[in-house]
Amino acid sequence: MAAAETLIVAVEDAGLRPTGPRRIVAELVAAREGAFTAADLAAAAGERSVRVGRATIFRAIELFAALGAIERVDLPDGTHAYVACVVQHHHHVICSACGRSAEIGDLGIGALARDVARRTGYRVDDHRLELFGLCPVCQQAETHT
Amino acid sequence: MAAAETLIVAVEDAGLRPTGPRRIVAELVAAREGAFTAADLAAAAGERSVRVGRATIFRAIELFAALGAIERVDLPDGTHAYVACVVQHHHHVICSACGRSAEIGDLGIGALARDVARRTGYRVDDHRLELFGLCPVCQQAETHT
């Protein structure tokens, strides 16, 4: 679970304080294999009987997101979730059954964006691509159903 | 603004009633050139001094979305917005300044999804691509700034 450490290092690098609550949230995030919501973390904290205020969780998430250590994704149902990530810009495939996610590189999106720019006249500054489906594990589970 | 009519026709085709309030919401949607939020419509209704309940606006939006006449998009800031659209599945480029949007076809996403599936082992069922930037008009405006 080096991921938790990664998040803390990012916080320190930003000149902010690697406080206890932040470490806790970082660990909760690292413990998740994929997408999670603020509520998930709050629930997980409860299960581990660690006492962290809701507000603190939201603030930590916001901070990590601002540092680029986690990224916000929006599930098909409109839920706001987040996924931990290691590189700056890329995309995710998210399992609709368990929330687990895998990162995928930038693939051909850059070219696609240029293509769109040419066709529509828009200047494309940013984009967002999310793929949803079933991870290998859940596919396996589905077969056994 | 034939778009309003398109929405109503979709409602009728679904065997539902093209009621007054729905027509109003359809027009409010059509009046927008791009992305809008429920709050935008409510505000627009207020400006036009048409009295439509908030709940009705939400229900109409939900209905249109279910009919595939509008599509939900999530802005970079996490806001839930919608865009009117004419075809079943495609994507949008949304202007971050004015919200105007343009549709773009499916481009090479299908192939991309297959590629991702092969690499990650995930079974990709759905995806979502949103591009953000500046529309031609706003680029123009920016130049004059």
Add this chain to the structure above:
DNA sequence: GTTTTTGCAAACCATTTGCAGGGTC
């Protein structure tokens, strides 16, 4: 000791729902 953070609780905002009245087929 100064500055940043936390935690709590209250405030907020967007969205949903129950239900009685009104409109549509």
Add this chain to the structure above:
DNA sequence: GACCCTGCAAATGGTTTGCAAAAAC
């Protein structure tokens, strides 16, 4: 006339904020 739809207002659920106490530098 039966059923669908609307509007209101209250309930809900997620997220943010103010502020005093606590922790980190």
